[in-house]
Amino acid sequence: GIQVEQSPPDLILQEGANSTLRCNFSDSVNNLQWFHQNPWGQLINLFYIPSGTKQNGRLSATTVATERYSLLYISSSQTTDSGVYFCAVGLDTGRRALTFGSGTRLQVQP
Amino acid sequence: NAGVTQTPKFQVLKTGQSMTLQCAQDMNHNSMYWYRQDPGMGLRLIYYSASEGTTDKGEVPNGYNVSRLNKREFSLRLESAAPSQTSVYFCASRRGQGAIEKLFFGSGTQLSVL
Numbered sequence: 001g002i003q004v005e006q007s008p009p010d011l012i013l014q015e016g017a018n019s020t021l022r023c024n025f026s027d028s029v030n031n032l033q034w035f036h037q038n039p040w041g042q043l044i045n046l047f048y049i050p051s052g053t054k055q056n057g058r059l060s061a062t063t064v065a066t067e068r069y070s071l072l073y074i075s076s077s078q079t080t081d082s083g084v085y086f087c088a089v090g091l092d093t094g095r096r097a098l099t100f101g102s103g104t105r106l107q108v109q110p
Numbered sequence: 111n112a113g114v115t116q117t118p119k120f121q122v123l124k125t126g127q128s129m130t131l132q133c134a135q136d137m138n139h140n141s142m143y144w145y146r147q148d149p150g151m152g153l154r155l156i157y158y159s160a161s162e163g164t165t166d167k168g169e170v171p172n173g174y175n176v177s178r179l180n181k182r183e184f185s186l187r188l189e190s191a192a193p194s195q196t197s198v199y200f201c202a203s204r205r206g207q208g209a210i211e212k213l214f215f216g217s218g219t220q221l222s223v224l
Contacts, residue, residue, distance in 0.1 A: 041198065042217055043200065043215040045213060048211065048212045086153070088153075097155050097158050098213060100153040102150070
């Protein structure tokens with residue numbers, strides 16, 4: 001199956017700093033999503049981004065499908081950005097299920 | 111706007127007991143999924159249902175069964191719980207057709223098997 005690697009595994013930032021999270025995947029995909037799991041365990045869908053670039057407020061994401069990676073940018077980080085960020089990829093045929101990476105744990109300190 | 115609703119939120123079982131985790135979505139989605147999340151790890155697929163009337167195994171199906179009761183509901187059953195099944199279980203759904211296939215999650219069930 002598809003392998004998904006996320007880096008870095010852990011990240012500590014001061015409030016106001018910027019960061020870049022990376023997701024590499026081993027095979028062609030046509031579905032890629034970024035999720036934020038908050039400290040209470042809730043999983044929130046941030047982006048559906050199989051290719052190209054999208055922005056939503058302080059967050060943006062870029063996927064280069066031909067090179068099999070995606071980046072999530074967080075600008076002017078806030079303490080509420082803390083949690084775990086997951087990348088999930090898949091093909092929208094057959095099982096139509098996503099394979100998750102093991103996540104990047106982000107801690108934003110005041 | 112309930113989205114995906116899971117019950118219960120917490121459960122403690124003894125080894126060998128059985129239980130069913132319930133999941134319902136009100137977004138008229140075709141596809142539904144059960145994932146488990148173990149400490150420090152990503153989510154692993156247990157079972158999925160691409161559409162009403164169909165179910166199939168994911169990466170870690172052993173020890174579980176599922177039922178797609180109707181288009182809204184997808185339940186996960188542990189017939190004889192084992193300590194290795196201690197985990198957080200998430201139900202998810204998505205439309206299952208069309209151009210934008212965002213996945214939506216329930217709030218999770220924290221299960222401990224003693």
